[in-house]
Amino acid sequence: MGADKQYDGYDPYDYLEADEDYRHFDLTSKTAGFEPRTLELTDEEEERLAELTEDTVLSLHEHAFQFPADIDEDLFDYIREGRIHTAYEFLAETPLDAVFDMQLDGLSSVHSLHGWKWDDITHEVSMRACDLAHSEYAFQCRSVDDIHRARENGQIAVVQCVESAAMIENELDRIEQLYGMGVRSMGITYNTSNALGTGGGDIRERDGGLTGFGARAVERMNDVGMAVSVSHASPQTSLDVCEVSDQPVFDTHALAKGAGMGARGTSDEVFEAIADTGGVVGLLSSTHLPDIETYMEHFEYVVDLIGIDHVAFGPDVLYGDHTELLRTLSEFHGMELPESTLESEYVDGLENPTEAWQNIPRWLVANGYSDEEIRKVLGGNVLRVLEQVW
Template sequence: MRKILTLALAASLTFACNEKPAEVDYTQLTDEERLEIAKEFTKNTILVDGHMDLPYRMYNQGNTMTGEVYDFINRQEAGNIDYVRAREGGMDAPFMAIYIPAGYQESGGAKALADTLIMMVERLASTWPDKIALAKSPEEIEENFKKGLLSLPMGIENAAAIEDDLSNVAYFFDKGIRYMTLTHGKDNLVGDSSYDDAETHGGLSEFGKDVVKEMNRLGMIIDVSHITDKTFFDVAELSTAPIVATHSSVRNFTPGFERNVSDEVIQKIAEKDGMVMITFGGSFLDQAYSEKNTANRTHIQEWLEENNLNRRDSAAQEYISSYTAANKPTVHVSKVAEHIDHVVKLVGIDHVGLGSDFDGVGDSLPEGLKDASMYPNLIAELMKLGYSNEDLEKICYKNFFRVWKAVEAIAE
């Protein structure tokens, strides 16, 4: 125990003083030693996460209807992040996803929903200004970090939010939106979604091309998560700025799952000086996990039909709960590290980061990475693979800051 404390103290002093870290071969330490150092590392290093769905979870809980502010500041049983768990895990800048479900592009109201979700994030910062602050640049995140504040930068998930009006890109940029995910679960006016077989545009639409150019002009990061490969390569050809997958994992581990990025896509992202931010959902990480989930859903649907029940029936709910609990697949935090390692081996350390999708993937999260308090477990797994302090800093924030500043510079 004394050895662990000594190592952790040395790490704490090194990180806090921002000195060149002493060379430590983390692979030679025990799991316990690595975890203690990882906790100090996350405490003293800026940690950025590319995507969290907290705003839409708050919205679903009805806080906007009552005017009540969601209790983000205290530990919650629900969801994957609150202020307490973020601080325990060393999380400093979780990007708040302004998520627009695909149905809104048909029913209308997408822009209004985006405005509401942005307002809810702003309200968190205005309610607890001694603990939380908005952030629109890497410099603001750095300043907030020095002040001990949790930064809440924002990105839009699904360009349906801009509806059919190109001027809404600038409108949302002025509201603090710093990236936009071009599609979500269905094709939209901008381009085609990896979850939709329709291939409405065969890639990026003509309107989508204008959106990409406008995002470049403004300095808004283009998020290529959720789009088809055809749409991606259209974006890569057109964009003059680096591009980012803010919450995607590696298709090599999930063959045929287009929502994840292929090696060819990863290489093109790196060629554009962008990055892939690895997401944590079990079906994104592991083929066996995904197949087991699919088998469970098929079984439950067949059982419901055989018993002439629907999911709302109490008997069905009881059966689904017990069956799911008994047959739930698992995946370990080490699998996230494997995805990161794959990107690094393919294109280098400068093109990977973290994009959990907390609050957006339900209960499919890995063992050891269930919420925002558990980032040290992932850092410890990367240490186990031989990653240095400098490598880890790049993964945690330096890569993303480099890309963000490059996008800003091209706009200027």
């Protein structure tokens, strides 16, 4: 993480007056709804940890903002207000130099009921970018140099991302517009299918894979320098993207079918295809696992499968009650969530970005990984890909 974090006390939208310029909501505290846990290290391991986190530490997938304290009552009003609060103070307690922030995704419904519309996504991207521009600690990341600058200066570079390309509809030029706004990573689908391909949750009798338009969209993302992710895409769509892309491909957050996730997991074949592009798989945590130990079993499985050079961490956690959020959304959309999604009230040791990024490096140090291996999975592997893609 380079220099000590230089958080300056800036709160989101401090340039305005709460409840005068916009509606104020009570937001979650850092430890609401769970019992925090810090993995213990020896004094010697603590010294080693401090040295290792002097190098770049990067999360491939988070939602790095605060949700309302009362999700059931305030969630949709908070979203419609159109000002999501980046958790600057909490992030400053992590070793992170950069974070791929996936924003609200399908919850980004400022102007529509079900989200993913062009106006919804561009509203959130531009509003978050404006707020970031007023912080001295966090800033919008547009290049690899920005990540290095953040590490050197004790700041955090926020990579604005979207998990689905649904909002581009049939307009390739919108990829360039999003890039111009600062978006540097985009998924193909988010569970449901769109003009680009079949979603991972939308397979009926057959998997339609990537469409012709989807192939052209991948090529345009390659051309402009936007990272491509296959998270939430169907298996065939993922394989097709890996075949079409001239650049390394990400899956920013995934769990392994072969390590016990069943239908919720990603197949070895897809992981291997991503690695064959030179890409990286980020390991997912949120709500599907009981604790950090189970999470790291998936990490070790994927490392054994595709090699340490192609693995990183994308816990996909947030500041708020993640399980209650999923319950609220399932009721709103009238859908039933898989049992595994709601088995754990919280993930012990990984419940939010602060806890996750304090504990992941600690686990690696305590479990015999070499300095080189730790530096790769904490940030080096992702930087290698970004130096090529961006």
